[in-house]
Amino acid sequence: MPQIPQIHVVLVEPEIHWNTGNAGRTCLAAGARLHLIEPLGFSLEAKEIRRAGLDYWPAVRPCLWPDWASFERHLPELGKPYLFSAEAKRDLWQPTYALPAVLIFGSESRGLPLDLRQRHESELVRIPQVPGSVRSLNQSSAVGIALYEVLRSTRHSPAL
Numbered sequence: 814m815p816q817i818p819q820i821h822v823v824l825v826e827p828e829i830h831w832n833t834g835n836a837g838r839t840c841l842a843a844g845a846r847l848h849l850i851e852p853l854g855f856s857l858e859a860k861e862i863r864r865a866g867l868d869y870w871p872a873v874r875p876c877l878w879p880d881w882a883s884f885e886r887h888l889p890e891l892g893k894p895y896l897f898s899a900e901a902k903r904d905l906w907q908p909t910y911a912l913p914a915v916l917i918f919g920s921e922s923r924g925l926p927l928d929l930r931q932r933h934e935s936e937l938v939r940i941p942q943v944p945g946s947v948r949s950l951n952q953s954s955a956v957g958i959a960l961y962e963v964l965r966s967t968r969h970s971p972a973l
Contacts, residue, residue: 828854
């Protein structure tokens with residue numbers, strides 16, 4: 814019987830295939846499930862996404878959702894949401910993460926939509942950065958940082 818993932822990573826309207834492939838590979842290594850919210854800025858059939866995920870991409874098997882509304886209806890079944898935004902007031906070290914957890918990231922150029930950030934304000938977290946250094950981190954880097962912080966803080970081992 815397959816293990817039910819304790820951590821879900823959600824990319825809302827990702828635009829760059831390399832980031833998605835790398836996030837998928839990180840999810841696979843950590844035992845997390847990748848969810849992709851359409852529209853995507855690339856084809857999942859493209860050789861670039863397979864190359865970014867290397868030979869691991871077939872094992873990633875991402876869940877594809879047609880839009881945020883479809884995904885949000887199932888969010889309570891997946892776990893407690895944590896939405897990552899550079900505009901959040903809390904650093905990623907402040908929440909007491911609960912499993913199952915759902916880590917949600919916006920698109921590379923726009924981040925999470927304003928209405929989503931407003932409706933989930935209490936669940937927003939940010940990855941600290943030196944003020945004025947950069948606008949944001951690379952999406953796949955942010956996924957890795959957040960995913961492994963949740964694993965560390967919950968003492969959840971990715972070894973299944």
